[in-house]
Amino acid sequence: MSTPYWRRILRAGAPAAALHELAASQDWQQIADEPRRHHHSRRLGWKATEDVEVHLLEFFTHGQRAVVLAGEGPEGGPVAASLEAALDFRTLDEIYADTTSDDPRAALSGFYALTELTSLVGDDPRTSDAYLHVLQHKEMVVRAAALRLTGAYRAWPGLKDALIARRSLELDLAELVDEMIEYLEEEESG
Amino acid sequence: MWSLSRGPTLSHAVDSVPAMSRTELDWLEDRPDWLRGLHEGGALDERGVTWLDEAASTEATASLRSGYAGEDSLTRSPEDARVRMFITEAEGKIPVATGPSVTDLYGIETPAYWLAEPGLSGRLWLAPSRDFHPFAWIPVGATEQAAVAALEHYFPSPDLTRLELPRELRVFIGYRHEIGDMHDLERAMTFNRMLGFGSWCSGHLDNPWPETVPEGTGMLALTAFQHNTASVHDPGRPWSQTWRTKHSGSYFTLEVHQRDLFVLSVRYRPSPYLEAMERSNAHNETRLPLDLPPDVAVAMEGLAWADVPDLEADLAAAEDPDEIAGLLRVLAALWDGDFDKTTALRGWAAHPSTVVHGALWDAALQYNLQFLCDEMLLAGTSEQLTGMCTRVLQIGGFPEQMKHQDAYPDQAGTEPYEWDEDGEDEEEDE
Numbered sequence: 001m002s003t004p005y006w007r008r009i010l011r012a013g014a015p016a017a018a019l020h021e022l023a024a025s026q027d028w029q030q031i032a033d034e035p036r037r038h039h040h041s042r043r044l045g046w047k048a049t050e051d052v053e054v055h056l057l058e059f060f061t062h063g064q065r066a067v068v069l070a071g072e073g074p075e076g077g078p079v080a081a082s083l084e085a086a087l088d089f090r091t092l093d094e095i096y097a098d099t100t101s102d103d104p105r106a107a108l109s110g111f112y113a114l115t116e117l118t119s120l121v122g123d124d125p126r127t128s129d130a131y132l133h134v135l136q137h138k139e140m141v142v143r144a145a146a147l148r149l150t151g152a153y154r155a156w157p158g159l160k161d162a163l164i165a166r167r168s169l170e171l172d173l174a175e176l177v178d179e180m181i182e183y184l185e186e187e188e189s190g
Numbered sequence: 191m192w193s194l195s196r197g198p199t200l201s202h203a204v205d206s207v208p209a210m211s212r213t214e215l216d217w218l219e220d221r222p223d224w225l226r227g228l229h230e231g232g233a234l235d236e237r238g239v240t241w242l243d244e245a246a247s248t249e250a251t252a253s254l255r256s257g258y259a260g261e262d263s264l265t266r267s268p269e270d271a272r273v274r275m276f277i278t279e280a281e282g283k284i285p286v287a288t289g290p291s292v293t294d295l296y297g298i299e300t301p302a303y304w305l306a307e308p309g310l311s312g313r314l315w316l317a318p319s320r321d322f323h324p325f326a327w328i329p330v331g332a333t334e335q336a337a338v339a340a341l342e343h344y345f346p347s348p349d350l351t352r353l354e355l356p357r358e359l360r361v362f363i364g365y366r367h368e369i370g371d372m373h374d375l376e377r378a379m380t381f382n383r384m385l386g387f388g389s390w391c392s393g394h395l396d397n398p399w400p401e402t403v404p405e406g407t408g409m410l411a412l413t414a415f416q417h418n419t420a421s422v423h424d425p426g427r428p429w430s431q432t433w434r435t436k437h438s439g440s441y442f443t444l445e446v447h448q449r450d451l452f453v454l455s456v457r458y459r460p461s462p463y464l465e466a467m468e469r470s471n472a473h474n475e476t477r478l479p480l481d482l483p484p485d486v487a488v489a490m491e492g493l494a495w496a497d498v499p500d501l502e503a504d505l506a507a508a509e510d511p512d513e514i515a516g517l518l519r520v521l522a523a524l525w526d527g528d529f530d531k532t533t534a535l536r537g538w539a540a541h542p543s544t545v546v547h548g549a550l551w552d553a554a555l556q557y558n559l560q561f562l563c564d565e566m567l568l569a570g571t572s573e574q575l576t577g578m579c580t581r582v583l584q585i586g587g588f589p590e591q592m593k594h595q596d597a598y599p600d601q602a603g604t605e606p607y608e609w610d611e612d613g614e615d616e617e618e619d620e
Contacts, residue, residue: 012533015530016529016530030353030356031353032353033352033353033356034395035395035427035527036427036527037424037426037427038425038426038427038558039426039558040426042527042529058529060529060532060533060557060558060559061558061559061560061561061587062560062561063533063536063559063561065529104568105565105568108561108564112561139568140567140580140583141564141567141568141583144583144584145564147586148560148583148586148587172580172583172584173583173584175584175585176583176584176585176586179586
């Protein structure tokens with residue numbers, strides 16, 4: 001799985017003001033200011049160069065902020081470097097470590113961040129390992145998050161079997177497990 | 191009385207100036223040098239300004255007073271107190287010119303008034319229309335450059351988009367049981383002379399109305415456009431109704447939150463005329479941002495509001511759980527769209543009171559804040575809320591029907607109305 005976009009997640013509590021300041025200092029033209037919708041992020045966008053756009057996405061539902069850059073490829077370039085220097089991003093290693101934590105708050109924070117990056121890290125074996133950890137977490141609220149966001153991980157071939165394995169173990173979330181298996185089967189059948 | 195329809199438009203004035211004889215200001219015997227310079231320079235004439243003779247100046251004063259005090263109003267009685275305030279504010283300021291005009295949706299023109307304040311610290315003032323409150327009149331200085339800058343800032347009225355309105359003011363204006371429903375507020379706004387005709391709902395981020403409606407457009411077509419296009423509501427956003435302010439082109443939006451709270455949101459382009467807002471704030475005993483366009487302050491007359499800094503200070507000092515819960519409900523509405531403040535709601539999940547948890551639950555439900563629901567479960571809130579949050583998890587998140595309700599469910603259309611170029615009414619089938 002690949003993506004043409006460079007994408008990072010801001011650390012919790014890290015202000016986005018530095019991005020606004022960078023945009024102002026570099027004279028980037030603002031091209032988008034869309035308020036959030038019930039299930040969709042707020043989006044602010046700037047044109048950094050003729051070919052490069054920078055977008056700040058604020059996912060209120062899960063309390064995550066992402067910066068997405070179109071035009072420099074997933075590895076980034078000069079604009080990505082300026083963003084790395086100005087903003088406090090979570091590293092991928094940190095996100096995997098949080099997601100596989102036993103602490104439910106860390107696991108949720110890591111998992112919600114990882115979910116925003118699945119288009120970038122879907123091929124990384126750590127992603128399916130992390131999903132499995134969340135799916136089997138001791139806290140129901142964490143397991144529920146894994147089930148609710150099944151769709152984002154559907155590229156993983158082992159996903160359906162992992163859900164089927166949870167069928168006999170989940171009591172409070174049994175209904176949701178069945179719903180997600182049904183969803184995957186509908187996706188398989190097209 | 192000045193007829194609103196007689197004010198010259200900018201393009202008309204530019205074309206016609208060479209053929210016009212200019213009115214002299216000889217009647218203003220002690221006119222200062224800077225006013226002589228402005229009059230003789232001709233830069234304002236070229237941009238649609240018409241100089242007044244003495245009789246017209248007297249008439250203009252009466253018109254401005256009437257615009258503020260309501261002496262010729264069809265909707266309210268004249269008020270002695272307002273007449274007295276006008277006299278105090280307008281003292282020493284003499285109308286010397288009018289124009290250009292702003293043009294509304296129906297093509298009706300509203301001319302500006304220019305007033306000279308002679309004396310040592312004298313200067314020129316701009317009243318963008320006769321309905322502009324005198325304590326919000328704009329002091330523009332005493333140079334041609336400053337007068338032209340003010341004129342070009344306001345005329346023609348800027349048709350700005352959301353992207354060009356980078357600042358936002360959000361204030362809480364009351365509860366439904368206190369100030370009435372959205373229909374009541376809409377009726378009040380219809381008579382607000384700082385707001386343009388034609389409003390739009392949350393289905394549009396920008397003004398869907400044309401600059402002026404096609405000539406000959408009938409009321410049926412206007413109503414069809416209002417209902418079928420402008421009133422389309424986006425259930426993913428708070429229900430809202432927006433008007434464009436006539437002079438600064440700001441977006442003046444009333445939002446309904448949690449089915450009970452009214453928020454006023456104003457998107458605006460920073461105004462360079464800070465002194466006008468200083469005077470307005472001093473007169474009204476408010477503390478609106480100084481870069482707020484003065485026409486917004488005039489449009490807010492009659493509303494009582496609480497602003498975010500005040501409410502946040504109240505929340506920081508509050509100890510009573512009922513008070514904390516009430517403030518959290520209102521602030522959640524005011525913080526809607528502010529990522530940092532909304533995510534900080536998480537910190538309240540550890541509060542011991544169930545009434546506070548109830549306010550958080552309402553915010554989570556209304557604004558689809560799954561992270562807050564998660565936190566309430568992890569913090570081990572009340573048994574009842576734990577059950578409700580668990581149910582949310584079991585069904586895979588907050589359901590669609592918890593989106594924002596339409597205040598006019600029977601009116602908003604689903605099929606867009608498009609203007610017919612011939613001005614005929616026509617609804618387009620999808």
